[in-house]
Amino acid sequence: MSELKIAIQKSGRLSENSKKLLEECGIKFSNGSGVLKTKAVNFPVEILFLRDDDIPQYVEQQVADIGILGENMVFEKKKEVTILEKLGFAQCRLSLAIPREDQYDGPEYFNNKKVATSYPALLSEYFTANGIKAEIEEISGSVEIAPGIGLADAVCDIVSSGSTLMTNGLREVITILKSQAVIIGSNNLSAAKKKILNKLLFRIRAVKSARENKYILLNAPEHAVPEICKILPGMKSPTILPLAEKGWFSLHSVVREDEFWERIKQLRNAGAEGILVIPIEKMIL
Numbered sequence: 447m448s449e450l451k452i453a454i455q456k457s458g459r460l461s462e463n464s465k466k467l468l469e470e471c472g473i474k475f476s477n478g479s480g481v482l483k484t485k486a487v488n489f490p491v492e493i494l495f496l497r498d499d500d501i502p503q504y505v506e507q508q509v510a511d512i513g514i515l516g517e518n519m520v521f522e523k524k525k526e527v528t529i530l531e532k533l534g535f536a537q538c539r540l541s542l543a544i545p546r547e548d549q550y551d552g553p554e555y556f557n558n559k560k561v562a563t564s565y566p567a568l569l570s571e572y573f574t575a576n577g578i579k580a581e582i583e584e585i586s587g588s589v590e591i592a593p594g595i596g597l598a599d600a601v602c603d604i605v606s607s608g609s610t611l612m613t614n615g616l617r618e619v620i621t622i623l624k625s626q627a628v629i630i631g632s633n634n635l636s637a638a639k640k641k642i643l644n645k646l647l648f649r650i651r652a653v654k655s656a657r658e659n660k661y662i663l664l665n666a667p668e669h670a671v672p673e674i675c676k677i678l679p680g681m682k683s684p685t686i687l688p689l690a691e692k693g694w695f696s697l698h699s700v701v702r703e704d705e706f707w708e709r710i711k712q713l714r715n716a717g718a719e720g721i722l723v724i725p726i727e728k729m730i731l
């Protein structure tokens with residue numbers, strides 16, 4: 447039977463999270479250093495370890511069937527591939543940054559400037575769309591040092607916290623694109639490979655939902671239960687179980703990770719006690 451070939455980054459900012467995602471999907475594989483490909487022992491996939499820049503091309507050419515990489519790279523490379531799912535990690539942005547001390551009054555700043563970047567296609571599109579005439583200097587790494595060594599006047603690079611820019615005396619002025627890790631797929635998969643892909647996507651969605659949600663348990667006196675039920679949306683509605691102590695109940699539900707602090711404050715105000723928040727391993731919707 448044919449295996450689905452998955453390309454992931456060999457080493458870099460995406461590798462650990464990509465491997466972790468596959469492992470959390472229950473896929474077991476060995477990944478000794480220096481290994482370029484490996485077959486999973488319990489799922490019909492083969493994992494290829496590549497440079498992230500090469501993944502769109504390899505998926506287009508069907509050297510790999512699917513790949514995990516940043517949207518930034520997918521949009522830069524413009525290959526014939528399809529984004530199948532956003533993965534919620536490696537959040538970052540592609541931004542223009544200038545020397546800290548330079549005056550900045552708007553995008554016209556970049557007219558007649560030389561800008562260093564590893565993203566020439568996206569930057570050139572941005573300049574064209576905004577009527578800016580600038581020179582693009584393509585370099586493959588350590589873009590942030592370009593102004594300091596006199597190679598360029600400004601940079602267009604990946605930013606997350608902004609600390610690398612700051613260390614290099616640069617200041618972010620425009621965000622061109624927001625990005626996160628995604629799965630891309632070939633547009634020409636066989637029926638057998640599509641079947642494996644659908645199984646994998648089902649597992650990935652379960653892992654993603656689990657990461658985005660928490661299981662919450664709390665105790666409440668009977669009179670507080672209706673109000674607490676309103677605050678706890680849950681997948682359907684909260685589970686309510688009587689406690690051994692008369693007039694008290696335990697309520698169980700699921701809340702989104704990004705809103706649970708807000709909910710917890712509301713729940714306490716409504717009379718909830720002994721609140722426990724527990725990670726969910728898999729969540730099938």
Ligand code: ATP
Binds near residue numbers: 456515
């Ligand atoms: P390779 O050797 O595979 O070409 P690379 O050095 O080009 O690796 P990395 O720096 O590992 O690439 O970044 C890979 C991807 O991770 C980027 O394309 C981007 O999507 C994301 N990324 C980069 N920097 C950050 C960051 N600071 N925070 C979050 N995500 C980031």
Ligand code: MG
Binds near residue numbers: 497498499
């Ligand atoms: Mg790269």
